Amino acid sequence: MKTTVSTRLISLPEKKxxxxxxxxxxxxxxxxxxxxxTYFIIFKYxxxxxxxxxxxxxxxxxxxxxMPLADSNGFEYFIKAFSNRDFLYSLRNTIMLNLLDLxxxxxxxxxxxxxLNELRIKWFKRITQTIAYLPHFLSWIIISGMxxxxxxxxxxxxxxxxxxxxIKSIPFLNNSANWVVTYVFLGIWQSVGWNTIIYLAAITGxxxxxxxxxxxxxxxxxxxxxxxxxxxxxxxxxxxxxxxxGRILGSEFDRPYALGNALVxxxxxxxxxxxxxxxxxxxxxxxxxxxGLFQSAVxxxxxxxxxxxxxxxxxxxxx
Amino acid sequence: xxxxxxxxxxxWVVVFLCFLLIxxxxxxxxxxxxxxxxxxxxxxxNEVTLWPxxxxxxxxxxxxxxxxxxxxxxxxxxxxxxxxxxxxxxTTICAYPLTYRKLKGRRFFSAFIIFTMYFxxxxxxxxxxxxxxxxxxxxxxxxxxYCLNVFYMIIMRSFLLQIPxxxxxxxxxxxxxxxxxxxxxxxxxxxxVIATLCLxxxxxxxxxxxxxxxxxxxxTYYPIQLLLYNIINSISSIxxxxxxxxxxxxxxxxxxxxTIMFATVPILLVxxxxxxxxxxxxxxxxxxx
Numbered sequence: 001m002k003t004t005v006s007t008r009l010i011s012l013p014e015k016k017x018x019x020x021x022x023x024x025x026x027x028x029x030x031x032x033x034x035x036x037x038t039y040f041i042i043f044k045y046x047x048x049x050x051x052x053x054x055x056x057x058x059x060x061x062x063x064x065x066x067m068p069l070a071d072s073n074g075f076e077y078f079i080k081a082f083s084n085r086d087f088l089y090s091l092r093n094t095i096m097l098n099l100l101d102l103x104x105x106x107x108x109x110x111x112x113x114x115x116l117n118e119l120r121i122k123w124f125k126r127i128t129q130t131i132a133y134l135p136h137f138l139s140w141i142i143i144s145g146m147x148x149x150x151x152x153x154x155x156x157x158x159x160x161x162x163x164x165x166x167i168k169s170i171p172f173l174n175n176s177a178n179w180v181v182t183y184v185f186l187g188i189w190q191s192v193g194w195n196t197i198i199y200l201a202a203i204t205g206x207x208x209x210x211x212x213x214x215x216x217x218x219x220x221x222x223x224x225x226x227x228x229x230x231x232x233x234x235x236x237x238x239x240x241x242x243x244x245x246g247r248i249l250g251s252e253f254d255r256p257y258a259l260g261n262a263l264v265x266x267x268x269x270x271x272x273x274x275x276x277x278x279x280x281x282x283x284x285x286x287x288x289x290x291x292g293l294f295q296s297a298v299x300x301x302x303x304x305x306x307x308x309x310x311x312x313x314x315x316x317x318x319x
Numbered sequence: 320x321x322x323x324x325x326x327x328x329x330x331w332v333v334v335f336l337c338f339l340l341i342x343x344x345x346x347x348x349x350x351x352x353x354x355x356x357x358x359x360x361x362x363x364x365n366e367v368t369l370w371p372x373x374x375x376x377x378x379x380x381x382x383x384x385x386x387x388x389x390x391x392x393x394x395x396x397x398x399x400x401x402x403x404x405x406x407x408x409x410t411t412i413c414a415y416p417l418t419y420r421k422l423k424g425r426r427f428f429s430a431f432i433i434f435t436m437y438f439x440x441x442x443x444x445x446x447x448x449x450x451x452x453x454x455x456x457x458x459x460x461x462x463x464x465y466c467l468n469v470f471y472m473i474i475m476r477s478f479l480l481q482i483p484x485x486x487x488x489x490x491x492x493x494x495x496x497x498x499x500x501x502x503x504x505x506x507x508x509x510x511x512v513i514a515t516l517c518l519x520x521x522x523x524x525x526x527x528x529x530x531x532x533x534x535x536x537x538x539t540y541y542p543i544q545l546l547l548y549n550i551i552n553s554i555s556s557i558x559x560x561x562x563x564x565x566x567x568x569x570x571x572x573x574x575x576x577x578t579i580m581f582a583t584v585p586i587l588l589v590x591x592x593x594x595x596x597x598x599x600x601x602x603x604x605x606x607x608x
Binding site for chain 1: 325326329330333334336337340341343344345346347348350351354362363365368409412413415416419421422423428431432435437438439440441442443444445446447448463464465466467472496497498522525526527528529532533544545547548551552572575576579582583586587590591594598601602
């Protein structure tokens with residue numbers, strides 16, 4: 001007891017001195033961080049306090065804290081959302097389009113990376129990669145503009161070619177079922193090249209001795225891919241799969257908004273566009289905040305579930 | 320012998336498939352390019368495929384002589400430059416302190432920041448906040464609210480962490496402070512990541528439109544993509560044809576194509592030169608600490 005008191009007496013000024021030198025040396029780092037942290041507080045954390053609007057009756061003259069609680073213990077707008085036909089449609093469309101993206105769009109860059117990896121001619125490989133990255137740099141507005149012109153029933157290039165082959169014009173963007181296919185296809189077109197980057201980097205990291213050993217055992221091209229490349233890509237694939245699963249209820253705004261049109265509303269409206277039309281255009285703030293909260297919460301839950309699942313299968317996970 | 324012959328055929332199949340891929344990526348752009356340079360009559364007769372028919376530069380001349388387009392292009396370019404600058408400064412001063420292992424509270428700050436990547440309040444709370452901040456419909460709303468991207472910050476931090484600590488330590492022994500070390504050691508070594516983030520932020524701003532659509536009502540400050548959206552969806556095409564009066568109906572089609580070219584070409588000219596850099600950038604983003 002006595003000794004601890006005495007050491008404390010000695011170390012107190014010493015500690016103070018230590019803090020002094022620490023601050024003199026590194027205090028400037030905290031100063032640097034003030035601006036970014038303020039940014040996160042104002043534009044990321046303060047909006048979270050506005051989430052309470054979802055549970056309250058919105059009033060333009062009151063602050064979010066002063067608004068009266070909504071009916072049904074505050075859950076009025078959640079109940080309203082789930083009895084709103086437009087919302088239910090947008091929920092269905094979000095899940096449907098994301099699932100199609102996952103099933104068809106997720107394997108595409110893996111296949112393309114495997115293909116590019118088989119390319120022996122260096123300069124041709126580099127040109128192919130550069131051109132494959134191109135669509136990633138186009139905005140959805142531009143892609144939509146090009147798609148409208150290319151897929152136009154009478155004047156579009158694709159339908160002109162189809163007509164030459166004796167096939168009738170297909171209304172790619174004006175019919176619900178066709179629109180969904182076009183939407184998914186354009187998504188793959190836009191992102192497949194870009195998404196190969198990460199897989200190609202992982203492939204470069206594979207130990208070449210593995211391939212030599214496989215060749216020694218008489219493995220051909222496909223066996224090398226199946227027994228060497230793909231198993232080495234497994235951790236990368238799992239991490240990216242977790243992220244995509246976490247986004248299954250997340251919705252992009254740009255893509256469906258730019259590609260959608262009045263004729264395919266029943267399949268092109270997703271949660272993000274619903275929030276835009278009902279919230280910012282229709283000023284139903286409580287309803288759309290509730291919808292947004294539902295979406296964010298489900299996204300987080302999905303992410304954690306996918307992460308736990310990956311860990312269960314012996315992968316590292318992301319969180 | 321047999322296997323080598325088989326693998327040779329395989330090589331040709333691979334080349335052929337890659338060639339197809341190149342075509343699929345390039346043809347849409349070539350088609351738009353051809354349309355923008357074609358005579359409007361040829362467009363109406365559906366003759367234009369991959370090369371211009373009745374070559375003329377009328378559409379480009381019209382775009383360049385229309386103040387609406389030239390202003391929007393200039394404004395978007397200016398906006399992009401400002402956004403890239405603000406974003407890079409913010410990203411750097413956020414990522415750099417987080418690379419100091421001795422910094423007390425580093426884990427807390429990281430968690431505080433990364434949390435916002437997984438959970439966000441949503442569009443409407445952001446809208447209400449911007450409304451309360453009186454930022455709606457002011458040009459600043461297109462710069463500040465999304466100026467710091469957590470994912471890009473992580474890319475930057477991962478890159479800075481790769482720079483050996485010994486460099487920093489020797490500079491500290493010579494009496495250099497953190498800011499001086501940042502400017503004289505870290506930034507000069509960070510060209511790849513700075514180039515990458517420049518490209519990402521610039522593309523994001525140049526191609527972005529949803530923030531303008533939601534938070535900006537003033538048409539003067541519409542970025543080029545939003546103007547393009549309105550043109551493509553013919554909201555203002557009636558306006559255009561009545562203004563021009565005598566213009567043939569196909570002209571609005573070549574005009575659309577020319578506008579698309581103007582909004583696309585700046586990025587297409589830049590990104591191939593930065594390829595080496597952004598590949599490292601994307602790969603770094605996959606590293607988690």
